[in-house]
Amino acid sequence: MIDFGKYTWTIISAYGGTIFLILILVIQTLLKSKKVLKELIFIEQERSIETNKNKFD
């Protein structure tokens, strides 16, 4: 059990709050990065299909 005397809840709430804020930032960063990469790959694929089509036409 974590016990820091009378400051136990002070320390737990400070560390808990920090972990919460940093986790939100990390999760948002990773989700946005994944979403944007998916969109870019999709558009680049579409573009290469169109280019190939024009080549054969």
Add this chain to the structure above:
Amino acid sequence: MNKNSRSIWELANPKRFVSIANWIVPFLTIFTILCMTIGIFWGVFFTPDDYRQGSSVKIIYIHVPSAFLAVNIYIMMIVTSIIWLIRRHHVSLLAAKAAAPIGLTMTLVTILTGAIWGKPIWGTYWAWDPRLTSFAILLMFYIGYISIWSTMEYNEKVGDLSALICIIGSIFALLSRYAVLFWDQGLHQGASMSLDKEENISNVFYLPLLFCLLGFFSLFLTILLIRTRTEIRIRRTNSLMRTKLEK
């Protein structure tokens, strides 16, 4: 142009930046996890209590690194904004844009941990002390900077405006850093870390704090690289979409 100066500005090439970021991010992630785990466990569980503050001193392992980053991220944003205004490198502008939410989070962490610590030690969550006030204003500048980007679409004019806001806010970033040296009337104590051995905190606290600082800095670099890479990809996606629509 000599070889060294060319290597610095190579990062201004978005393609080169993305490939370097792809290579560095996994190593930085491992380094961040290692440093933060060592620093926080060492600091929280294996250091003694302070003779005046008791165990509440253990908050410095997150409060000091986050405050250090909150100010220095803003300074980094000023530098990249100036580079944008002078050399018009889009990657430097995108890096400033990507750094702002990290700076905002670090400022929030600093204010939150400071307030939680302040209640039992100072007897209040908040005081209009020079350092606390300058941090509150710094927080407003971060929010303002992010709002500019979120309300308008990416273009050079918005870039100039955001760079200008960033430069105006530099006064408060510097005040946040040096407020404890300018004014003595505040509640906030002097800097915890100093090059002067007399003023620096004891080695028992200093070494784990160094690990935490390294960990937080590495966390910042990791998130910054990922976010800048994402911004570059968004710009590429938008330009491809525009080309497609024009056809």
